[in-house]
Amino acid sequence: MPRISTYTPDVNVTKDDKLIGTDAAGGTKNFLIEDISRFIKETNAAGIAGQFNFKYKTSNHTNGCMKAISRVVGESPASFVNLSEIHVNKYIYGEPNFSIGKALDILSGRRVIIVDTDDQNNFGIYKIGNPTVIVENNAETDYFKITLGDAAVKHNGSLVHDRVYAIAIYTDDVNFTHHQNNASTIWNINHDLGKFPSVSIKFSSSDTVYTNVGAFAGVEYIDENNLKINLAAAESGYAYLN
Numbered sequence: 001m002p003r004i005s006t007y008t009p010d011v012n013v014t015k016d017d018k019l020i021g022t023d024a025a026g027g028t029k030n031f032l033i034e035d036i037s038r039f040i041k042e043t044n045a046a047g048i049a050g051q052f053n054f055k056y057k058t059s060n061h062t063n064g065c066m067k068a069i070s071r072v073v074g075e076s077p078a079s080f081v082n083l084s085e086i087h088v089n090k091y092i093y094g095e096p097n098f099s100i101g102k103a104l105d106i107l108s109g110r111r112v113i114i115v116d117t118d119d120q121n122n123f124g125i126y127k128i129g130n131p132t133v134i135v136e137n138n139a140e141t142d143y144f145k146i147t148l149g150d151a152a153v154k155h156n157g158s159l160v161h162d163r164v165y166a167i168a169i170y171t172d173d174v175n176f177t178h179h180q181n182n183a184s185t186i187w188n189i190n191h192d193l194g195k196f197p198s199v200s201i202k203f204s205s206s207d208t209v210y211t212n213v214g215a216f217a218g219v220e221y222i223d224e225n226n227l228k229i230n231l232a233a234a235e236s237g238y239a240y241l242n
Contacts, residue, residue, distance in 0.1 A: 019031045044094075052088070053094070053166050056159050064089055066165060067088075079157070080123065083124055086114070086146050090144065109127075109130065110170075112170055118164070122156060122159075123156060124152045125170050149192075178239040180235070183235055185230065185233065186228060191241050193225065197242050199227070200240040201217055202240070203237040
């Protein structure tokens, strides 16, 4: 067998290329680049912080699995637009001895993306609640319930049986535009951004955009998803929230 240094370097790596290695069960085998890539994506072997991978199954749930609940009775597999909650195992896919119960807490109250690790066009983005242990017959199970927002922020497609999905914190800087059609001294805005945004205003009577209006417009933050703008005189126009 020639020395490795005598082989010609391959500068055009493709998913169909092969590597030679030793299988854990014994013996020398070929390993496709495509299969190695899939293994890394499905098991999060790269160790991406804040990402948890699970295999979605409609039945025969085992360690590393995820269940899905649709708002539409009988819909299975669930579409991302109708997804209301997910139940995830305390073990992530590919790590049957590593419980992530405590680590799941970092997702609480955050926006997350649930995405097929092998098809990123199959996904849903949600504002989620606190992961809570599912109790049955007065005993804790190995599953955590994660409730999703009333509607997906963005979505495409449906969950596919036996595919692996990553659940990760979604960090896109979201914004919201409110159109106040009727002139009023009070603008009630439900933005659902999950934060306390800065507010800019453009009145219908003016082309000027007033940025970071704060106290000038009497911005009152009700909670992370709602605010009120109090004006000295009735106005219509737009409020831009970032």
